[in-house]
Amino acid sequence: xxxxxxxxxxxxxxxxxxxxxxxxxxxxxxxxxxxxxxxxxxxxxxxxxxxxxxxxxxxxxxxxxxxxxxxxxxxxxxxxxxxxxxxxxxxxxxxxxxxxxxxxxxxxxxxxxxxxxxxxxxxxxxxxxxx
Amino acid sequence: xxxxxxxxxxxxxxxxxxxxxxxxxxxxxxxxxxxxxxxxxxxxxxxxxxxxxxxxxxxxxxxxxxxxxxxxxxxxxxxxxxxxxxxxxxxxxxxxxxxxxxxxxxxxxxxxxxxxxxxxxxxxxxxxx
Numbered sequence: 001x002x003x004x005x006x007x008x009x010x011x012x013x014x015x016x017x018x019x020x021x022x023x024x025x026x027x028x029x030x031x032x033x034x035x036x037x038x039x040x041x042x043x044x045x046x047x048x049x050x051x052x053x054x055x056x057x058x059x060x061x062x063x064x065x066x067x068x069x070x071x072x073x074x075x076x077x078x079x080x081x082x083x084x085x086x087x088x089x090x091x092x093x094x095x096x097x098x099x100x101x102x103x104x105x106x107x108x109x110x111x112x113x114x115x116x117x118x119x120x121x122x123x124x125x126x127x128x129x130x131x
Numbered sequence: 132x133x134x135x136x137x138x139x140x141x142x143x144x145x146x147x148x149x150x151x152x153x154x155x156x157x158x159x160x161x162x163x164x165x166x167x168x169x170x171x172x173x174x175x176x177x178x179x180x181x182x183x184x185x186x187x188x189x190x191x192x193x194x195x196x197x198x199x200x201x202x203x204x205x206x207x208x209x210x211x212x213x214x215x216x217x218x219x220x221x222x223x224x225x226x227x228x229x230x231x232x233x234x235x236x237x238x239x240x241x242x243x244x245x246x247x248x249x250x251x252x253x254x255x256x257x258x259x260x
Contacts, residue, residue: 070199070202072206073199073202073203073205073206074202075206076202076205076206076207076209076210077201077202077204077205077206077209078205079209080205080206080208080209080212080243080247081205083209083212083213083243084240084243084244087236087239087240088240090232090236091232091233091236091237091240094232094233094236095233100232101232102232103219103220103223103230103231103232103235104220104223104224106232106235106236107216107217107219107220107223107235110216110239111213111216111217114209114212114213114216115213118209
């Protein structure tokens with residue numbers, strides 16, 4: 001297996017290694033921020049593994065072609081209307097029921113629905129071969 | 132000037148005239164703003180219908196380029212809306228300002244819809260990215 005060693009990969013690895021290093025230092029020396037250190041170490045490892053995977057593929061493998069760009073745009077357009085629908089439904093619940101909707105809870109729902117519907121729709125359209 | 136009289140024109144026109152009549156009746160029977168709203172909306176529909184009736188049906192059929200630009204505008208409007216939700220979230224979490232859902236929801240919808248229409252108009256004018 002051949003690994004790429006261009007600047008895109010080296011920058012990636014440099015970032016992930018420094019995240020792991022920073023996380024280790026924070027975890028050892030600042031006990032009160034242990035969770036932040038743990039998070040940095042975990043994030044660094046995820047980046048390291050992704051970097052290893054990416055470096056085994058040629059750079060052309062990750063360049064989106066016209067079809068993928070088109071499917072991404074269609075998925076984004078439909079995710080946009082889904083977000084609007086969710087906001088409208090939550091608005092109606094807020095207006096017509098006695099229960100009050102908190103913005104923090106609602107925004108989490110909106111973001112989760114929006115981002116996951118966008119990713120699922122993109123995957124679906126790429127699998128299906130466009131509309 | 133020739134007017135089209137197909138079902139795509141007659142149905143919206145009859146709905147619009149029905150709205151205006153219902154608005155006038157509502158305003159007489161129980162004075163409220165909903166009657167005036169119906170009259171205004173009905174009049175707008177009639178004006179739009181008259182404009183649409185003067186054009187051939189092919190004029191309003193979107194071609195491949197317009198469809199592509201609409202998708203692109205929707206994709207960017209989606210990320211604009213997500214950014215607005217995140218910014219409002221951060222304001223709610225880290226400042227003393229408490230954001231109520233009914234205000235934030237309306238703001239997000241207005242920003243989303245207007246960014247979609249402005250971006251679509253811009254991409255159609257520019258001829259795509």
